[in-house]
Amino acid sequence: MNDAQTIAVEVIGIEQVTPQIKHFKLAAVAGGSLPVFSGGSHIIVVMQGADRIHKNPYSLLGSPQQLDTYEIGVRRMEESRGGSHFMHDRVVIGSRLEIAHPVNLFGLDKIARKHVLIAGGIGITPILAQLEDLHGGGVPYELHYSVRSAEHAAFLERLRRREGDRLHTYYDSEGQMIGFETLLATQPLGTHVYVCGPAGMINHVIATAKACGWPDSHIHWEQFSAPPVGDAFEVFLARSKISVQVPPDQSLLESIEAAGVEVPYLCRGGVCGFCHTRVLELDGDLIHNDHFLSEADKAKGNSIMPCVSRAHCKRLVLDL
Amino acid sequence: MSAVFNLHETFRDDFSYRNSARAIRRFPLPFSEDSYMYSVNIEPHLPGPPGSVTEFAFDVDEHYVAECRERAIVLAAEPLRYQALPHMMSSQWDCLELIMESLARDYPTHFSLAKQGNRWHWINRPLQIDQHFTFGDTATLPRQPLDYITRQAQGDFVVMDQREGDLWTEAGMVTTQADWSLDFDLGMTFKEWHGPVPLAHELGVFDRALKFLLNLRLGQPVRRLNWTMTIHPRLDTSPENYPQWGTDRATVTAQNAGDLVHLRVELQGLWRLPRSNAIVFGIRCYLVSLRELATVPKWARRVHRVLKDLHPALVDYKGLTRYRDAAVEWLAPFDDGSPTTPGTAPE
Numbered sequence: 054m055n056d057a058q059t060i061a062v063e064v065i066g067i068e069q070v071t072p073q074i075k076h077f078k079l080a081a082v083a084g085g086s087l088p089v090f091s092g093g094s095h096i097i098v099v100m101q102g103a104d105r106i107h108k109n110p111y112s113l114l115g116s117p118q119q120l121d122t123y124e125i126g127v128r129r130m131e132e133s134r135g136g137s138h139f140m141h142d143r144v145v146i147g148s149r150l151e152i153a154h155p156v157n158l159f160g161l162d163k164i165a166r167k168h169v170l171i172a173g174g175i176g177i178t179p180i181l182a183q184l185e186d187l188h189g190g191g192v193p194y195e196l197h198y199s200v201r202s203a204e205h206a207a208f209l210e211r212l213r214r215r216e217g218d219r220l221h222t223y224y225d226s227e228g229q230m231i232g233f234e235t236l237l238a239t240q241p242l243g244t245h246v247y248v249c250g251p252a253g254m255i256n257h258v259i260a261t262a263k264a265c266g267w268p269d270s271h272i273h274w275e276q277f278s279a280p281p282v283g284d285a286f287e288v289f290l291a292r293s294k295i296s297v298q299v300p301p302d303q304s305l306l307e308s309i310e311a312a313g314v315e316v317p318y319l320c321r322g323g324v325c326g327f328c329h330t331r332v333l334e335l336d337g338d339l340i341h342n343d344h345f346l347s348e349a350d351k352a353k354g355n356s357i358m359p360c361v362s363r364a365h366c367k368r369l370v371l372d373l
Numbered sequence: 374m375s376a377v378f379n380l381h382e383t384f385r386d387d388f389s390y391r392n393s394a395r396a397i398r399r400f401p402l403p404f405s406e407d408s409y410m411y412s413v414n415i416e417p418h419l420p421g422p423p424g425s426v427t428e429f430a431f432d433v434d435e436h437y438v439a440e441c442r443e444r445a446i447v448l449a450a451e452p453l454r455y456q457a458l459p460h461m462m463s464s465q466w467d468c469l470e471l472i473m474e475s476l477a478r479d480y481p482t483h484f485s486l487a488k489q490g491n492r493w494h495w496i497n498r499p500l501q502i503d504q505h506f507t508f509g510d511t512a513t514l515p516r517q518p519l520d521y522i523t524r525q526a527q528g529d530f531v532v533m534d535q536r537e538g539d540l541w542t543e544a545g546m547v548t549t550q551a552d553w554s555l556d557f558d559l560g561m562t563f564k565e566w567h568g569p570v571p572l573a574h575e576l577g578v579f580d581r582a583l584k585f586l587l588n589l590r591l592g593q594p595v596r597r598l599n600w601t602m603t604i605h606p607r608l609d610t611s612p613e614n615y616p617q618w619g620t621d622r623a624t625v626t627a628q629n630a631g632d633l634v635h636l637r638v639e640l641q642g643l644w645r646l647p648r649s650n651a652i653v654f655g656i657r658c659y660l661v662s663l664r665e666l667a668t669v670p671k672w673a674r675r676v677h678r679v680l681k682d683l684h685p686a687l688v689d690y691k692g693l694t695r696y697r698d699a700a701v702e703w704l705a706p707f708d709d710g711s712p713t714t715p716g717t718a719p720e
């Protein structure tokens with residue numbers, strides 16, 4: 054991403070929609086429409102914190118037809134390294150932020166005969182915009198939305214109103230669970246499944262769909278890992294010839310950027326593969342938190358996705 | 374730029390197509406040095422210097438009216454030069470929006486676009502078109518949106534849907550192509566479509582190009598130049614019409630090459646489309662005869678050297694085998710062996 058191309062936005066609406074999720078409305082500072090996007094897109098929000106810059110990916114949840122504002126939902130992460138806390142605690146109506154143009158890594162397949170959408174918790178956000186793209190399209194779809202309890206079901210009213218009996222809700226608190234085996238075993242040929250939610254849910258959907266014989270190309274998922282906290286470590290950048298300290302609450306990518314070295318990225322959430330970096334030397338373990346590298350590649354230990362992954366080591370040398 | 378249009382020139386029959394002195398000097402020469410090897414050479418499609426072919430998103434030049442007329446002639450005979458699969462409708466509107474907004478912004482004397490919500494008013498003065506329509510409602514346009522707008526644009530357009538980690542050629546307007554066919558390639562993936570380019574697979578260029586394009590970002594279009602040669606200023610050198618143009622090659626001699634042989638340069642632009650998440654691939658064709666080219670001494674020397682030393686596999690692939698030697702012989706008197714300055718500028 055090229056940061057020169059960010060768009061200045063102002064926060065014009067904030068609503069606490071569940072105990073943990075805040076809903077933000079953003080409008081262009083320059084006025085007028087924001088760029089057109091497609092359902093499933095995310096933006097990177099650039100936040101100027103007191104002592105550092107946060108850049109977090111958030112899915113656009115509003116209608117692609119309504120471009121006077123962008124809407125995002127932000128869950129307060131328990132172990133946040135700052136981005137979600139900044140949005141929850143520091144951002145008020147009138148705050149200014151920078152955003153990048155939307156990118157879609159979770160688009161609807163245009164030749165699908167049917168869409169099955171599965172959301173867990175905050176994972177509902179990209180699916181809300183996908184639903185907007187499906188309205189009036191003539192392709193059948195259904196939505197399965199799983200949350201801890203009714204009070205944690207963000208945007209439930211909106212969904213009930215628009216989706217009617219296409220919406221199926223499941224509350225953990227009442228012991229309700231999505232029956233993935235039945236759901237995925239009984240879909241017509243040409244159905245595509247989209248899942249966004251906690252890692253366990255995504256892995257379960259992928260495994261179940263594969264066991265039911267679904268082709269990989271019909272299984273879509275998105276999960277942005279917030280970069281987890283971890284131990285501090287040091288990294289040497291071989292081409293730049295500098296050492297960089299990575300503190301416990303800052304990601305490897307953020308630390309490298311703070312040292313003035315650019316790394317290409319799209320998602321900052323371990324999905325797109327764009328920040329893929331070669332590991333030249335290592336005398337410990339890599340802690341892979343991404344969804345991009347295969348298990349085999351992770352085991353090889355010769356590459357890392359610095360946006361979400363870390364290391365537990367004395368010495369790490371990267372090809373940067 | 375307010376181009377004065379060459380209203381009556383033709384790309385067939387009497388081939389009255391000509392470049393003005395100004396058009397020659399802005400010709401996008403694809404050779405930045407005296408030798409050539411295939412590469413992907415993709416760069417950001419940023420505005421070039423005033424007057425250059427990359428000053429604006431879509432270049433409108435003195436051939437605009439004549440090229441639109443040539444397109445209409447081809448389509449009247451072969452309607453399948455325009456095709457779109459049904460799931461490509463949102464990308465069609467994306468393309469219409471991109472082209473109308475760009476032309477109206479960049480050439481306000483020729484084009485204008487007024488919007489009131491979804492009610493749009495489009496004026497194309499060179500083609501004398503005045504159209505009110507509702508954006509998103511196909512019934513309010515005389516043709517499908519992509520068909521409609523690309524009949525008013527120079528160059529071919531191919532729209533690729535992105536799914537399953539690949540790009541699928543699934544809509545397009547192709548009437549000025551250099552020897553490939555939309556009818557044949559519709560539904561192909563990126564690598565199938567580019568399959569025949571020799572040497573490129575070994576160089577791994579397509580794997581890298583595909584990865585790059587899958588990540589192409591909204592608002593950050595890219596471009597590259599490609600080239601071949603064509604006998605006569607013939608835009609439509611399609612495989613379907615090979616019988617009409619294939620035999621031209623045998624008529625070239627060292628005496629007539631200056632007028633018959635044309636350098637054909639494609640300015641290829643790629644844009645991510647916002648609603649459909651598809652990619653539109655614009656292929657804008659520029660033709661210049663060797664005689665026109667030779668009015669720029671540096672270019673004459675350079676093109677002579679490039680053609681003389683071209684890799685044999687590329688000579689074959691680009692279809693130059695029968696007349697390359699004649700073209701080299703025609704250019705030889707312009708090459709005194711003196712060095713050329715780096716880059717493509719005329720001096």
Ligand code: FES
Nearest residue numbers: 321325326328360
């Ligand atoms: S930036 Fe997308 S995987 Fe790291």
